[in-house]
Amino acid sequence: MPQAIVITRPFYDDTTSYLHRWNLDVVKHARANLSRVADLDQKRANRKELESVIKKLNPDILILNGHGAADRILGQDHKVLIKVGENEYILKTHVTQSLIVRA
Numbered sequence: 849m850p851q852a853i854v855i856t857r858p859f860y861d862d863t864t865s866y867l868h869r870w871n872l873d874v875v876k877h878a879r880a881n882l883s884r885v886a887d888l889d890q891k892r893a894n895r896k897e898l899e900s901v902i903k904k905l906n907p908d909i910l911i912l913n914g915h916g917a918a919d920r921i922l923g924q925d926h927k928v929l930i931k932v933g934e935n936e937y938i939l940k941t942h943v944t945q946s947l948i949v950r951a
Contacts, residue, residue, distance in 0.1 A: 850908035850943075852884035854901050858893040858914045858924040867913040874911065893923035895935070902938050910944045 855875060859868040868890075878885045886901045888894075893914070902910070912929060915922045919932040930936055 850882060852886075852905045852907040853878045853882055853909045853911065854886040854888065854898070854905060854907045855911040856888045856893040856898065856913050856923055856929060857890065858922075859890045860925050864914060871911065871913055888923075891924055893929070894927055895923065895929050898923070898929050899935065899938060902942070907942055910939065910942045912944065 855871060855878070857868045857871050857875070858864045875885065875887045884905050884907070886905055886907070888897055888901065901907075912921050914924075914929065915926060920928050921930040923929040928934075930939065
C-alpha cells in the first residue's frame, strides 16, 4: 500500500471544475487511509509547489489533473506543471496517473 500521494486539482474552467470535484473523493479516501497526502488544490497546482512537494514527500503515487498536450501537463490557469526536456524526470520513480484534457 502506498504511503504518500500527491494530487493536483486545478480549478479554472468547466473541465477542470469537473476533475477538481471528482478527485475530492480521492483526496478524502487518501487522507483517511494514508499517512502523507498532498492536495495541490487550485492555486497550489503549480510547478514550483509540485516540484517542492515531490522532493519533500517522495510520493508513491502522483495524480495529475488538468489540460495538456503530448509534451506537457498543465496546472492552474494553463501554467506548465511538467514539460518534456525540462522536468519530466520527476515522474521517473513514481506511479503516475494523469487525467489530461487536450488544451
